[in-house]
Structures are given as structure tokens and as C-alpha cells.
Amino acid sequence: MSRKPECDYDVVVAGGGAGGIGAALGAALEGGDVLLVEKYGFLGGAATTSNVLAYCGFFQQGETAIKAVGGVADLVLDELRALGLDCDPFCSPTTLNWIILLEPEAVKLALDRVLTKAGVDVLLHTRVAAVARTADRIQSVTLAGMEGRRRIAAKAFVDATGDANLAMLAGLDCRIGNDRGHLQAVSGPLRIGGRDLSVPIDRAALIKGFEVYNQTGKYPSARTDGGIYTTIPGTGEMWWMMFDYAMPDLSSESFTKAEQATREAAQDYVEILRQHVPGFEHAYLASTGPQIGVRESRHPPARYELTSEDLLTGRQRSDGIAKAAWPIENHTVAGEPVYHSLGGDGYADIPLDCLRAKGLDNLFYAGRLIGADDMAYGSIRVMGTAFATGEAAGRAAFHVSG
Ligand SMILES: Cc1cc2nc3c(=O)[nH]c(=O)nc-3n(C[C@H](O)[C@H](O)[C@H](O)COP(=O)(O)OP(=O)(O)OC[C@H]3O[C@@H](n4cnc5c(N)ncnc54)[C@H](O)[C@@H]3O)c2cc1C
Known part of the structure; x- marks a missing residue:
């Protein structure tokens, strides 16, 4: 043509x-x-x-x-x-x-x-x-x-x-x-560095850490199983999907709140890893990604x-x-x-x-x-x-x- x-x-x-x-x-x-x-x-x-x-x-x-x-x-x-x-x-x-x-x-x-x-x-x-x-x-x-x-x-x-x-x-x-008019939740998959790769990830410890955090923490996770995680090829970093956020609408105000909540939650979640999960004592947040994940x-x-x-x-x-x-x-x-x-x-x-x-x-x-x-x-x-x-x-x- x-x-x-x-x-x-x-x-x-x-x-x-x-x-x-x-x-x-x-x-x-x-x-x-x-x-x-x-x-x-x-x-x-x-x-x-x-x-x-x-x-x-x-x-x-x-x-x-x-x-x-x-x-x-x-x-x-x-x-x-x-x-x-x-x-x-x-x-x-x-x-x-x-x-x-x-x-x-x-x-x-x-x-x-x-x-x-x-x-x-x-x-x-x-x-x-x-x-x-x-x-x-x-x-x-x-x-x-x-x-x-x-x-x-x-x-x-x-x-x-x-x-x-x-x-x-x-x-x-x-x-x-x-x-x-209901939107699927957005999520903020995290990249976590500083993990001791010789220690297998202890899911039970992760779950326990969140049981404690969810009682009083500001960003409780609905994922009761420790979330989905894997190792990012070639990096040793942990990829971790644990934080979800219910979106009421598509307004810039709602997206701003979702982005800010993801960053705050990420800080708390890395601290949970450091305190509760063996091998993560020196973990740090490598990235929340340029933006949250919009489903x-x-x-x-x-x-x-x-x-x-x-x-x-x-x-x-x-x-x-x-x-x-x-x-x-x-x-x-x-x-x-x-x-x-x-x-x-x-x-x-x-x-x-x-x-x-x-x-x-x-x-x-x-x-x-x-x-x-x-x-x-x-x-x-x-x-x-x-x-x-x-x-x-x-x-x-x-x-x-x-
Ligand atoms: C948390 C989460 C986890 C997911 N897990 C998986 C998974 O494990 N595996 C999987 O395959 N899928 C997964 N998905 C789904 C998948 O990521 C998306 O549905 C997929 O990326 C859709 O591809 P796309 O090309 O349609 O859109 P997108 O990947 O969203 O790409 C759209 C592009 O358009 C650009 N853009 C937008 N507006 C404009 C504009 N006006 N002008 C120019 N550029 C513009 C954006 O910047 C973006 O780069 C997940 C999604 C989320 C949110």
C-alpha cells in the first residue's frame, strides 16, 4: 500500500x-x-x-x-x-x-x-x-x-x-x-539489594515479620504469604511484589497518593526484611521503579x-x-x-x-x-x-x- x-x-x-x-x-x-x-x-x-x-x-x-x-x-x-x-x-x-x-x-x-x-x-x-x-x-x-x-x-x-x-x-x-468502574489494584514491585545470597530466603520468617507489622504498621500488606519474589538475573537482587494499592480512579491526585504510599511502604518493608529475615541484615532498597505498576x-x-x-x-x-x-x-x-x-x-x-x-x-x-x-x-x-x-x-x- x-x-x-x-x-x-x-x-x-x-x-x-x-x-x-x-x-x-x-x-x-x-x-x-x-x-x-x-x-x-x-x-x-x-x-x-x-x-x-x-x-x-x-x-x-x-x-x-x-x-x-x-x-x-x-x-x-x-x-x-x-x-x-x-x-x-x-x-x-x-x-x-x-x-x-x-x-x-x-x-x-x-x-x-x-x-x-x-x-x-x-x-x-x-x-x-x-x-x-x-x-x-x-x-x-x-x-x-x-x-x-x-x-x-x-x-x-x-x-x-x-x-x-x-x-x-x-x-x-x-x-x-x-x-x-472498578479498577484492578496497582502494585509496586521492589528491587532489593544487599542480600546474603548464601542464605535461602526464609518465607516463614517473612510471613511472621508481616504478621507483626500488619498489626500497627501504616501500610499493611494484604498478601499473607510473603508475596511473590525471585532473583533478578545477573544481579543477585531480590524482586519482590508485596505492596498493592486500591485505586479509586485515574485522577492525578490518586496517582500521586499511590506513588507516595509505595515509596513510604517500601521503606517499611525493607526494614521488615532487615529485622526479621536471615540474610537480609544489610538489605537496601535498590528501586521502586520509575513509577508504580498500573494493571x-x-x-x-x-x-x-x-x-x-x-x-x-x-x-x-x-x-x-x-x-x-x-x-x-x-x-x-x-x-x-x-x-x-x-x-x-x-x-x-x-x-x-x-x-x-x-x-x-x-x-x-x-x-x-x-x-x-x-x-x-x-x-x-x-x-x-x-x-x-x-x-x-x-x-x-x-x-x-x-
Ligand atoms: C504490578 C504488575 C505486575 C505485572 N506482572 C506481569 C508479569 O509478571 N508478566 C507480564 O507479562 N505482565 C505483567 N503485568 C502486566 C503487564 O506488565 C502489562 O499489562 C503490559 O506491560 C502491557 O503492555 P503494553 O505495551 O500494553 O503497555 P505498557 O507496558 O504500559 O507500555 C505502554 C507505554 O506507553 C507509554 N505511553 C503512555 N502514554 C503515552 C503517550 N501519550 N505518548 C507516548 N508514550 C506513552 C508508556 O510510557 C509505556 O512505556 C503486570 C502488571 C503490573 C502492573
């Missing part, structure tokens, strides 16, 4: 998380001129902004690792391997879920490299700030960067902002949270919403463009995740219409904002699936008629 002369790019991708990387690579591999815009100074989305240090969704749940996502995501894994990460899938013995552990500096560099090799133009420190549109198409986006504003016209656009910022700016009517925000209108029934029955379909393979993981109640395994053959097909904006012909969705109902969202939002929906969105966006 040739683009009109007034277009600067074939495809503009907003957001540099897994969805946006997949979209940019997908469109570039189709032969498109692609621009990816990211508001932070690095790529990676939640993996690098919020200490979310495991790719989920690459494999189906079960005793053997059956691959559900390949394509451009494999190019990313190859770059990570070149930087020393083994990227071998790790299986949780309790859930039989397979994950790939990450180290954030490697993720940032691997993503720079993979986009450079694919010839994608990247603008960091730049956010999509406004949209010009006709009744059924986006014509251009206004980008706000360090030097001010500029307008970029393209044949098609991919919203991979996680928060549906592009769709919102285009005036689409977005749902906030679930169908009752859910806005859902833009799509031409099809994947349903919980699609997932629980493992629905396969001829118009499927990506596989959802992660179990439904629901965080409606802060700190108390609920899991439902997928049915059928252990995955469900995601149709292209989940990636197509309702009401705009040249806007596509990638990553966690694709069309999905409340329950299905708990599966499709993981980063492995986001790479896959991103790739499909990018490829489809390139082929949209100009």
Missing part, C-alpha cells in the same frame, strides 16, 4: 512497551516507514518503568513449555540473549505457569537495538498530546517533546499506550476499569471484545491473529489475585477485530488495551501476549488503505 504524499509515516505507534515494540516491528517488517513515540527516556513499558521483570504469556500453562508467542517477540529474546540473559522459560511448580525472567537494563538496550535494526524511527521523551481527525480517520497526531510541539501525519496509527491515551485524545468513549486504566471501544467464555472454552477461530495463553489473573481485590486456567487446548485465539477501533478506520490497538471484557483482560494484558497483538496491529496498520 503506498501512502499519500502528505503523510510523514506509514504507521505511527504511540507507546514503547511490549505492545508498541511488537507493533513497530510488525509494521517495519511489512516494509513500512514507522515512527514509535515514547514518553519516557527508554523503551520497555511496565518491564522498565515498573519493575515488572518477567515476560508472561509466551508459553501455555502446563508441565511442558508449549510456545504460544513467536514472531517479532523472538527478535527481542535474541537481543536479550546477546546481552547475556538466558531467556530460558521458568516454570512455577505451584501454578505450572511459564515465565521468562528479565533484567531491566538489558531490556532497555535490547529494545533500542531491535528497533534500530528494523529501521524504526524512535522519539523518546515525547508524548502524543493531541489528535486531528475526520469522522472516520485520524489524520495526524501532535507530539509534545523537549523542543515543543510538532504535528506528524500518517496513514495509520497504533495506540499502544496501555492507558488508551491516543484513543482518548481522538475522542473515543473509553470505559474506565471493569463494567462497574488497568482505560479500555477503548473495539470492534470485538474477547470474552471470558472465549478463554475458558479455549475458542479457536479462523480470524485469529494471536494466541492468549496466560490464565485469567484477576486483581480486583488488592493483594488477593484469583486465577482461572484457560480451556480447550490451553489457549484462545484473539481476532483482529479486538485490535480495531470502533469508529475509526485507521486506528489499531496493541497490548493491554485491546478489546476484552473484564475477565478476559486478566489474561490478554501480559507482555508476551502484548508482543503478539502488537505485531498483528502493526502489520494490519501498514496494510490499511491510505
Whole structure:
């Protein structure tokens, strides 16, 4: 498809998380001129902004690792391997879920490299700030960067902002949270340094420490099992998800409170480690991440919403463009995740219409904002699936008629 002369790019991708990387690579591999815009100074989305240090969704749940996502995501894994990460899938013995552990500096560099090799133009420190549109198409986006504003016209656009910022700016009517307006909890995964690696982590001591703290502490944790933790590859640091925060809404005031609470809680939680858990006497807080982890925000209108029934029955379909393979993981109640395994053959097909904006012909969705109902969202939002929906969105966006 040739683009009109007034277009600067074939495809503009907003957001540099897994969805946006997949979209940019997908469109570039189709032969498109692609621009990816990211508001932070690095790529990676939640993996690098919020200490979310495991790719989920690459494999189906079960005793053997059956691959559900390949394509451009494999190019990313190859770059990570070149930087020393083994990227071998790790299986949780309790859930039989397979994950790939990450180290954030490697993720940032691997993503720079993979986009450079694919010839994608990247603008960091730049956010999509406004949209010009006709009744059924986006014509251009206004980008706000360090030097001010500029307008970029393209044949098609991919919203991979996680928060549906592009769709919102285009005036689409977005749902906030679930169908009752309830948002999944945010969490603040922590990186902890200074641990004595010769001492295995004593979960019972951790639980005991929190039993004491929760009686009077200002930031009690709802996770009664000591939380989820692992060792970050190549660092010896502990990755620890223990602090959750119920979000009432998407206001800046609420986000400010959540960020500040996370930082305060992190101080208390490291002190609990130091006082109660052997091997952590010299522990310190390495990072709360540039920002808290946002599980859910806005859902833009799509031409099809994947349903919980699609997932629980493992629905396969001829118009499927990506596989959802992660179990439904629901965080409606802060700190108390609920899991439902997928049915059928252990995955469900995601149709292209989940990636197509309702009401705009040249806007596509990638990553966690694709069309999905409340329950299905708990599966499709993981980063492995986001790479896959991103790739499909990018490829489809390139082929949209100009
Ligand atoms: C606490 C927590 C734990 C999780 N655990 C896991 C896990 O273990 N494994 C897993 O796979 N998934 C996990 N998830 C889910 C997963 O991290 C996200 O759903 C996933 O990152 C979604 O990818 P995305 O590309 O759609 O969005 P994001 O990763 O959120 O990326 C969106 C990007 O868009 C950028 N952006 C936003 N607005 C603009 C704008 N206006 N202009 C330019 N750029 C913009 C953002 O800065 C960001 O980089 C977790 C999530 C949370 C919060």
C-alpha cells in the first residue's frame, strides 16, 4: 500500500512497551516507514518503568513449555540473549505457569537495538498530546517533546499506550476499569539489594515479620504469604511484589497518593526484611521503579471484545491473529489475585477485530488495551501476549488503505 504524499509515516505507534515494540516491528517488517513515540527516556513499558521483570504469556500453562508467542517477540529474546540473559522459560511448580525472567537494563538496550535494526524511527521523551481527525480517520497526531510541539501525519496509527491515551485524545468513549468502574489494584514491585545470597530466603520468617507489622504498621500488606519474589538475573537482587494499592480512579491526585504510599511502604518493608529475615541484615532498597505498576486504566471501544467464555472454552477461530495463553489473573481485590486456567487446548485465539477501533478506520490497538471484557483482560494484558497483538496491529496498520 503506498501512502499519500502528505503523510510523514506509514504507521505511527504511540507507546514503547511490549505492545508498541511488537507493533513497530510488525509494521517495519511489512516494509513500512514507522515512527514509535515514547514518553519516557527508554523503551520497555511496565518491564522498565515498573519493575515488572518477567515476560508472561509466551508459553501455555502446563508441565511442558508449549510456545504460544513467536514472531517479532523472538527478535527481542535474541537481543536479550546477546546481552547475556538466558531467556530460558521458568516454570512455577505451584501454578505450572511459564515465565521468562528479565533484567531491566538489558531490556532497555535490547529494545533500542531491535528497533534500530528494523529501521524504526524512535522519539523518546515525547508524548502524543493531541489528535486531528475526520469522522472516520485520524489524520495526524501532535507530539509534545523537549523542543515543543510538532504535528506528524500518517496513514495509520497504533495506540499502544496501555492507558488508551491516543484513543482518548481522538475522542473515543473509553470505559474506565471493569463494567462497574472498578479498577484492578496497582502494585509496586521492589528491587532489593544487599542480600546474603548464601542464605535461602526464609518465607516463614517473612510471613511472621508481616504478621507483626500488619498489626500497627501504616501500610499493611494484604498478601499473607510473603508475596511473590525471585532473583533478578545477573544481579543477585531480590524482586519482590508485596505492596498493592486500591485505586479509586485515574485522577492525578490518586496517582500521586499511590506513588507516595509505595515509596513510604517500601521503606517499611525493607526494614521488615532487615529485622526479621536471615540474610537480609544489610538489605537496601535498590528501586521502586520509575513509577508504580498500573494493571488497568482505560479500555477503548473495539470492534470485538474477547470474552471470558472465549478463554475458558479455549475458542479457536479462523480470524485469529494471536494466541492468549496466560490464565485469567484477576486483581480486583488488592493483594488477593484469583486465577482461572484457560480451556480447550490451553489457549484462545484473539481476532483482529479486538485490535480495531470502533469508529475509526485507521486506528489499531496493541497490548493491554485491546478489546476484552473484564475477565478476559486478566489474561490478554501480559507482555508476551502484548508482543503478539502488537505485531498483528502493526502489520494490519501498514496494510490499511491510505
Ligand atoms: C504490578 C504488575 C505486575 C505485572 N506482572 C506481569 C508479569 O509478571 N508478566 C507480564 O507479562 N505482565 C505483567 N503485568 C502486566 C503487564 O506488565 C502489562 O499489562 C503490559 O506491560 C502491557 O503492555 P503494553 O505495551 O500494553 O503497555 P505498557 O507496558 O504500559 O507500555 C505502554 C507505554 O506507553 C507509554 N505511553 C503512555 N502514554 C503515552 C503517550 N501519550 N505518548 C507516548 N508514550 C506513552 C508508556 O510510557 C509505556 O512505556 C503486570 C502488571 C503490573 C502492573
